[in-house]
Amino acid sequence: MAAGYFASPPRTQEKCISAAPARSKDAPLMPLSPPANPASPKVGVIFNPRSHRNRTSRAAAEALPGVVVASPAMRGELRGVLTDFAERAVDCIVISGGDGTVRDVLTAGMPLFGADWPLLAVLPTGKTNALNVDLGAPKNWTLEGVIAAIADGRQVVRRPLVVRDLSDGGELVGFVFGAGLFTVAINAGQDAHRLGAFDSLAIGATAGWGLLQTLFGSDRNVWRRGAPMRVRLGQDARELPHAAKGDPQRRALLLASTIEGFSFGMKPFGARTGLKLGVIDHPRRRLMALIPMIAAGWDRPLLARLGLHRCETDRILLDLGGRFILDGEAFPEGSYELTPGPPLRFVVP
DSSP states (O other), X not given: XXXXXXXXXXXXXXXXXXTOOOOOOOOXXXXXXXXXXXXXXXXXXXXXXXXXXXXSOHHHXXXXXXXXXXXXXXXXXXXXXXXXXXXXXXXEEEEEEOHHHHHHHHHHHHHHHTXXXXXXXXXXXXXXXXHHHHHTOOTTOOHHHHHHHHHHOEEEEEOOEEEEETTTOOEEEESEEEEEHHHHHHHHHHHHHHTTXXXXXXXXXXXXXXXXXXXXXXXXXXXXXXXXXXXXXXXXXXXXXXXXXXXXXXXXXXXXXXXXXXXXXXXXXXXXXXXXXXXXXSOOHXXXXXXXXXXXXXXXXXXXXXXXXXXXXXXXXXXXXXXXXXXXXXXXXXXXXXXXXXXXXXXXX
């Protein structure tokens, strides 16, 4: 499990051409819109008490002027915390935790703020901090640094993923969604965490081990088995094609994200932007041997013939026969709709 709060289950008009090159666009970076009183902004801070590197003490944060601090022990308390922040009209919500904590806060706050969130900032104190890698804030960023950046920093705009459970309408909000091999890899990553590897080190160790398993294991190997899934895209719900190799009812890997920058400079979706999708139909050894080049952004028509699909979209419909991962935590199988959420403004130095 990720270092979020204790788990509770959640319950596009695009031309998807597999492995086709797409336009490139830099992350939107814009001058900061200052708060009403830039010299003394009102800041709400949410500390995850279980985050791996949450070294900033609550007492020290509470001593800062204009700062309201909350450290909820349970996920269900977040809505009340965010309601309090909204009533206080805070200029910025600071999330001290990893990717799972960011997911929990955004999920709890979306019914409250909708498309009108205050500024956001992330102190990357969790085991995995992929969003912070994308935003470009320092690993050792402090609350004092965030407060200073509200007055003279910049903003990075990102739209999260909204994952809607089609069985009951429940929603999760996050940034990295995966299924199939991705679920296996995240579970292996938790083992790396227990051995003391975090962030990029854990990603590198897990990726290397997984590549060896997919190259040399049999189709009975959990790393090559994949999961039953049906994938449809866009407002017209067009079926994603399946390559000739492998079981047409299964896919080896599915990855969707709105993040633009990844660890080690990886570009798993090529130059695509927005809500991006990557799917591997079957872990053919020829395709898996090309994974390092694909992760670096390599795009060729050959990849489509080998069963790799990459595209931009505004809607993904999934029928999943196995669990999926959203920002480091597993959620149940089922039928889901993925769409882009509202633009969110993150403060950076």
